[in-house]
Amino acid sequence: MSLYKLKEEETSCVRSVKHCRNYMKLLKHEIASLQKNATGDEITILEKAKIDILKKEYVLRDIEDVLPRTPGLYLRIVLGALNISFANKEDKFRYKNDYERFKIIISGICAFLAFLLYFYVQNRIVDTIFHFLLVWYYCTLTIRERILIANGSRIKGWWNISHFMSTAYSGIMLIWPRSRSYDEFRDQFMLFCLYLNLVHFIQFQYQISCLYKLRTLGCRHPMDITVDGFMSWMFRRITFVLPFLFVVYGFELYMAYNLYVISQQSYCHEWQVPAVSVIYFILAMGSIVTVLQVIRQKICAPPPIVLHDHLTKKYSFAVPMKI
Numbered sequence: 001m002s003l004y005k006l007k008e009e010e011t012s013c014v015r016s017v018k019h020c021r022n023y024m025k026l027l028k029h030e031i032a033s034l035q036k037n038a039t040g041d042e043i044t045i046l047e048k049a050k051i052d053i054l055k056k057e058y059v060l061r062d063i064e065d066v067l068p069r070t071p072g073l074y075l076r077i078v079l080g081a082l083n084i085s086f087a088n089k090e091d092k093f094r095y096k097n098d099y100e101r102f103k104i105i106i107s108g109i110c111a112f113l114a115f116l117l118y119f120y121v122q123n124r125i126v127d128t129i130f131h132f133l134l135v136w137y138y139c140t141l142t143i144r145e146r147i148l149i150a151n152g153s154r155i156k157g158w159w160n161i162s163h164f165m166s167t168a169y170s171g172i173m174l175i176w177p178r179s180r181s182y183d184e185f186r187d188q189f190m191l192f193c194l195y196l197n198l199v200h201f202i203q204f205q206y207q208i209s210c211l212y213k214l215r216t217l218g219c220r221h222p223m224d225i226t227v228d229g230f231m232s233w234m235f236r237r238i239t240f241v242l243p244f245l246f247v248v249y250g251f252e253l254y255m256a257y258n259l260y261v262i263s264q265q266s267y268c269h270e271w272q273v274p275a276v277s278v279i280y281f282i283l284a285m286g287s288i289v290t291v292l293q294v295i296r297q298k299i300c301a302p303p304p305i306v307l308h309d310h311l312t313k314k315y316s317f318a319v320p321m322k323i
Contacts, residue, residue, distance in 0.1 A: 095147070
């Protein structure tokens with residue numbers, strides 16, 4: 001098949017999947033309307049229809065994973081009109097693994113530098129290098145994550161947005177002039193960075209192992225990646241990270257409040273103080289709400305029969321998958 005013909009087929013498939021999604025959305029809306037006045041056997045029939053639609057949505061999700069995706073606005077601004085969809089699974093996995101290595105290596109470097117800056121080094125030049133490293137790290141992370149999303153990775157929206165906000169506060173910290181307000185906030189910021197990167201390291205080690213097992217069992221998508229927060233699949237093996245994460249969010253709220261107090265002092269004239277305070281407050285509240293939503297979604301998860309039916313069809317070599 002020629003490249004031109006392949007592009008035509010892919011475009012046709014994308015349109016068909018979009019049409020199916022719109023049709024299923026309409027069906028779900030109609031079922032919800034009918035359920036309000038349904039009685040007896042009608043309720044059973046409508047519930048069965050809802051389960052059937054969920055099964056089809058799983059199938060559509062698998063189909064979408066092998067189709068090219070249009071890069072979002074952020075990637076178009078950064079990279080231009082570039083096709084960032086990888087042609088085969090090997091390239092996707094290689095890029096995903098490189099992303100994981102990048103995260104853990106830079107997190108280790110940041111933890112080491114934060115340790116030195118908190119306990120031993122009190123130097124503005126070294127602080128500036130550390131802040132620049134954070135800006136570069138989060139900028140690179142957001143670009144790589146967008147490329148992964150375009151190639152099938154499922155990253156919950158908030159965890160990606162939080163990295164954009166982390167880029168913003170790192171940039172503000174970089175241009176924060178040497179002042180009394182900076183000196184008052186500096187040590188707790190370095191302590192927070194040390195703790196945050198240690199938590200990331202713990203998460204990474206356990207998430208990699210957990211994802212490998214779940215992918216082997218067919219319970220997770222091959223392009224799923226480690227995240228800085230909490231996802232529904234972590235309930236099975238690594239719920240113990242939740243207390244560590246809530247300490248991070250509590251620390252962020254504490255820093256937001258502390259910066260607000262500093263901003264009210266007569267000696268504080270830097271706009272960076274209230275700006276970083278607001279960002280930390282939004283980061284903390286957004287993360288807390290997202291984690292609570294994940295817990296709620298896990299409690300209200302689809303019936304097990306839906307996932308069982310999906311996995312049976314997906315990994316069956318005898319019966320072709322139908323939609």
